[in-house]
Each structure stands twice: as structure tokens, then as C-alpha cells.
Amino acid sequence: MTAVDYQSLIDAPTWAFIEATNAAYPPDTATLTIADQRAIYDRMCRLFHRGYPPGLAVRDENVAGVPCRIYAGKAPAVIYLHGGGHVVGGLHSHDDVCAEICDRTGLTVVAVDYRLSPENLHPAAFDDACAVIRAVAAEGPVVLAGDSAGGNLAAAAAHALRGSGVRLLGQVLIYPGLGGEVNKGSYLTHAHAPMLSRDDVLFYKDIRHGGPPPEDDPTVYPLRDRDFTGLPPTLAIGAQCDPLADDARDYAARIKAAGGQADWVEEPGLVHGYLRARATVPRAAASFARIVNAISTFAKGDQP
Template identity: 70%
Template structure:
């Protein structure tokens, strides 16, 4: 069994304990309504407000509720995490506000439909519809970004409608994404019982996403790693947390893009756990990773990726 006492530093353990107190590890056994309420309260506990000068307004893009943080001519379309079951415009509100402040770019957070009320492909369809509408109504260079389930959606959108610079998509930033790696191998085994997210949690949320019925055949809109064509994808920064069952997905995805002739950089953040974006103001390792995320977005927009991304 992995010895997390050696991998995880004291700051991160404090973050884990604070999270567990607000969002107990057995939360997945509760009703969906209770899970959402507990998750929202936990996210609010870590809410840090907006940086000076950042504003936001709710509006529709492509028939999908979104929140826009106005900035300059470039735009970041952000898909939140939450296992396709929890989260929304409020759960990642300050994350998006800080990305806006750090990069200067407009950020659009997408409030895609959640399971089990809306099983796959509802979230994917909403992500595509919102992205198309943002490209049409705002324009300019666009970066797709997201964490966890949102990283899955960003990658799936890029593969479906963002190849070869379509819609002005100039890059994607995937933060501890779940991309459909093989669950019986690698990090899915070595980090099966990691703090913050376990292999059992991943299986639980995958079942809800599909109404308990697994896809009959590999589907890249579900598992981007299942695609057979990785050509023409936008330059990609794929970031994994070391202490996470999903840790192998980001580097595996980046490797497939590079093998297809594209540009991708994979970074595995040492000693960090799933959900560490909420620790960006309290954990040094998480703060440095958030620096990398914002630098990656800025470099993708400027066309200087990956040279201007700290590794």
C-alpha cells in the first residue's frame, strides 16, 4: 500500500483534514441531493472571493447557463469538476475569477447538466453547445480548461469540435482529468485508496453518469483516451496530482498527442491530491501548480507554449 505519510506534506494534510471534515469520505453513500448540498458547503468553506476588479454575470451560451467574467479579447471556457454529479457555477466561482485576474482573459464557466437526472451525453452536448456559442458570440483565441470531470469534458470537446484550430481553439489545460484510463492498471491500483478520491469513488460516479449501464463500445466522448485519432488537437497542458487514482491519465493523453505529431506537456504535481485547486491559497505545492496553470493559459493564447510554462 502506498505510504502517503512520506508523499504528502503537512500543509496538504491540513487541507485534506479540513476537506474531510466538511465532505466526509462516505458522502458518496448519501442521496444525490445530500451530496450536492455537502459539496456546495465544502466549496464555500474554501471560497476566497474575487480579486479586485473582477466582475461576473450569468447568461446563456448555446442554451446552457454560464457565468462570464469579462476580460480582454481571449477567452477561457472552463468546465468544473464534480464527477458529473455535483458542482456548478458556485463551486468553482473563485477559481474562475482568479484565472480571469491572473491572465486578463475573459472566462466563461459552463453549468452543464448533471447526472443522474441527465445521463451521458447531456454534459458533453452542453459543453459543445456552449463552446460553439462562445466562439460565435465572443470570438478571439479560445482555451478550453477544466478540472477532474471538467478536464474530461474539455478534452472531449477538443476532440469532437476543436481540431486544427477550429472555433479559434488554441489550446487546452486539463487539471487532474479523468480521461478513461484502464482502471485495473497503474495509478488506478497504486493510488486506489488515495486521500480525497479513491478508485471506488471513480467507479461510483461513472455508474451514475451512465445510468448504471456501461457503454457497449469505447466512446471518445466518454473516455478521450479511447479515441483512435489524436491528430490536429490543440496544444495541451495536462496536469496530474501524484496521489490520485487518475494520475496516469494526464501523461497518457499527452503522450498520445505527441505521438500523433502534436504539442503536449504533461506535469505530475508531486505530493498533491485530487481537488487541490481549493488549496491554492494554503498549500505551497498547490499555489505553484496554479501558477503553472495560469502561465499555461497565457502562453497558449500568446502562442508561446510550452516555452513560457514553468516545469
């Protein structure tokens, strides 16, 4: 397979972001202990933290027994599930992302501090996500959003909660890992992409289960569900230079083939984790504006 020319695909501002990330979170971090991975990830996230917009009201409280951070706004609520391979991340890692979503949409955002692996194997994180969604949705309809592992959890919950009375206005999935075939497509083309490699994907896939995962469980792999009907309107966003890129495309295609509403965007020249680059990389800023617009549109009951 021909090597990808990342020097031409990725622009200078994005390379600067990649280099700053690698300086704080080296590419071999996945080989370290879980405690070290989390400490390094937390330090890296603090480096990129943009602070809060003025006047934002934020509080921490348990929702359905799960720690959450609530960014106060109007209804409907946005439930945000953070990335981090089901292993790292929490309320602080995506704190400023959620704050900006709240500020720019005016909507309440509920960030979920779901349980992490390997201490809490699947379905712990999935159960936490579903519990918070049910609790918040008891007060009114909600919009789901999540990046990477959080996109996986959002989609898995959307599949599981069909027919339960929970009203999901839409879901925005940002470079999600949804269970695509790891031996073809973007998993091979971008196996050595900056920021996330195919080897990283395989490591995080297994650690969530303490061994090889079940292959056809839609709570693990939403893409492998056999039924894509009844899902909320969806925007699935892939980063071009990411082994997970095809998952967003294929997921949106399955929903559309089943008669649902779904759009897919592949962000050119962007890499996994680009949400942290939204203030310094024009392409990332444009994608974040797309994300915010989709959330606002879904909240109105419309389609982006």
C-alpha cells in the same frame, strides 16, 4: 502491492487541507443521496471560497441556452468546465478559481453550468460543453480549461470539434479523468488515496450513464479515441496521489505520438481537488501558477 506511504509523500500543509476537506465533505459522501451529496459539496466549496479580486466584473447569462458565469476580461476567452464527477458542482463551486484565473491572466473566463447526472445522462453535459464552446468561438479563438470531470469534458469537446472551424488555442486539463484502464497503474497504486478513491471513480463512471458506460466512445473516454491528430496544444496535469494520475500522462503521450504538442506534469505529493488548496498549500500554489501561465501562453498562441 505495497501500500503507499502517504505520510511521507504528502506534506503537512496538504494534510491540513485534506483534514479540513474531510471534515466538511466526509469520504463516504458518495454513498449518500444525490441531493445530500450536492448540499454537502456546496457547503464545502463555500468553506474554501477565497472571494473575488477587487474590481472584477462578473455576470450570469445563458450562452447557447446553457447557464454560464462570465468574468469580464480581454480576448481570447477561456472556457472553464468544473469538476465534480458529473454529479456535483456548478457556477458557485469553482467561482473563485475562475475569478482568479481572470484576474491573473486578464482574460475573459466563461464558466459553464453544464447539466449534471443522474437526471441528465450522457451526452447532456458533453452537448452543453460543445454548444458553449461553439458559441463563444464564433466570436474568436478560445482556450479550454477544466478539472477532473471538467477536464474530461474539455478533452472530449476538443476531440469532437476538430474540423468544425472552431479554433482552440490550447487546453489545460487539471487532474482529469479521461478513461484510463482502472485495473492497472495509478488506479491500483492509489486506489485508496486521500480525497478520491478508485471506488469513487467507479461510482461516478457508472452514474453518468445510468449503468455501465460505452467502452470505446471518445465523447466519454477521450483516451480511447483512435485518432489523436489535430488536437490543440495541451498541458495535462496529474496529482501524484490520485487514482487518475496516469490519465494525464497517457493522454499527453498519445498526442505527442500523433505529432501534436503536449506536455505532462505530475504534481508531487498533491491530491485530487487541490485547486481549493492553492492559497494554503505551497505545492498547490505553484501548480496553480503553472496553470495560469499555461492559459496565458496558449492565449498568445504559444506553447508553455
